[in-house]
Amino acid sequence: MSSSSPSGSGSDLTERRGIPAAKFIQDVETYLSQSGLDPNSALAFHQERLQQYKVVEMKLLAQQRDLQAKIPDIEKCLEVVATLESRKGTGEALLADFEVSEGIYSRACIEDTDSVCLWLGANVMLEYSCEEASALLKNNLENAKASLEVLVADLQFLRDQVTVTQVTIARVYNWDVHQRRVKQVTPTAIAAADS
Amino acid sequence: MQQQGSKSGSEMEVTWEDQQNINIFSRLNNRVHDLDDDIKSAKEKCENLEDAGNELILADEEMVRFQIGEVFAHVPRDDVETKIEEMKEATCKSLEKLEQEKESIVTQMAALKKVLYAKFKDSINLEED
Numbered sequence: 021m022s023s024s025s026p027s028g029s030g031s032d033l034t035e036r037r038g039i040p041a042a043k044f045i046q047d048v049e050t051y052l053s054q055s056g057l058d059p060n061s062a063l064a065f066h067q068e069r070l071q072q073y074k075v076v077e078m079k080l081l082a083q084q085r086d087l088q089a090k091i092p093d094i095e096k097c098l099e100v101v102a103t104l105e106s107r108k109g110t111g112e113a114l115l116a117d118f119e120v121s122e123g124i125y126s127r128a129c130i131e132d133t134d135s136v137c138l139w140l141g142a143n144v145m146l147e148y149s150c151e152e153a154s155a156l157l158k159n160n161l162e163n164a165k166a167s168l169e170v171l172v173a174d175l176q177f178l179r180d181q182v183t184v185t186q187v188t189i190a191r192v193y194n195w196d197v198h199q200r201r202v203k204q205v206t207p208t209a210i211a212a213a214d215s
Numbered sequence: 216m217q218q219q220g221s222k223s224g225s226e227m228e229v230t231w232e233d234q235q236n237i238n239i240f241s242r243l244n245n246r247v248h249d250l251d252d253d254i255k256s257a258k259e260k261c262e263n264l265e266d267a268g269n270e271l272i273l274a275d276e277e278m279v280r281f282q283i284g285e286v287f288a289h290v291p292r293d294d295v296e297t298k299i300e301e302m303k304e305a306t307c308k309s310l311e312k313l314e315q316e317k318e319s320i321v322t323q324m325a326a327l328k329k330v331l332y333a334k335f336k337d338s339i340n341l342e343e344d
Contacts (some may be wrong), residue, residue: 184234
């Protein structure tokens with residue numbers, strides 16, 4: 021299905037970009053005896069892990085939102101540059117209404133031109149030829165899309181680990197409840213056998 | 216999964232395969248939610264383009280202010296008509312693709328539900344809350 025699906029009992033991925041993988045437990049009893057933890061400590065450990073995963077998830081979701089806002093912006097810029105390029109040969113000026121302030125618009129007359137200025141951030145604006153601008157914007161768009169893909173894969177991996185941890189917590193809890201029930205039944209059975 | 220043990224008190228064995236099925240189900244569920252949002256915005260865009268096309272037919276200005284990026288450029292009416300047709304087609308096509316993807320995922324989820332409920336019966340809850 022995805023690159024992180026292993027075939028063995030443990031995950032082949034012990035961590036991904038700093039996110040530790042949640043180890044799948046084959047048998048609760050073996051796990052508890054091997055780790056020397058009592059059920060409550062095991063539950064506490066996994067709950068804490070779950071919280072840590074949630075924190076990372078929040079961070080990644082915020083990054084994803086930023087990228088998802090950035091991509092349409094870059095696409096809009098590309099559209100404008102493409103429009104200017106398509107008018108290059110014609111010699112016509114492009115009339116455009118733009119927002120000066122909220123609710124206030126003004127008309128701009130854009131002459132036939134070979135160059136555009138791109139806002140690079142950090143109060144820096146550079147002049148480029150239309151081709152260079154187009155290439156730069158396309159490059160930025162590719163990078164943003166690639167980062168988004170990696171981010172989405174990270175989020176999927178993270179969600180898998182959250183699911184595994186939640187299932188582990190439920191299983192340890194159920195095992196504990198089951199053990200207590202068995203302990204309750206056994207003394208009663210012995211008492212009944214004695215009497 | 217339920218926190219309480221099942222009524223019989225028996226312990227359900229969860230194999231790695233079960234865990235993987237649960238993980239896949241979770242991923243598909245998330246994907247369906249994302250798709251629902253995308254489908255909603257694509258439908259809205261389609262409707263807006265439809266309305267824009269209709270307005271255009273009713274208007275008789277020669278120059279139409281067409282939004283490119285953040286500004287409204289003065290574009291001759293015919294160009295705008297063509298542009299809107301193109302955008303409508305592209306949006307409708309992508310809407311179709313999204314809906315197809317959603318359908319296939321819903322089918323996959325139904326199949327997984329069958330498998331998981333068969334094994335875990337009451338101990339697992341795969342419904343939307």
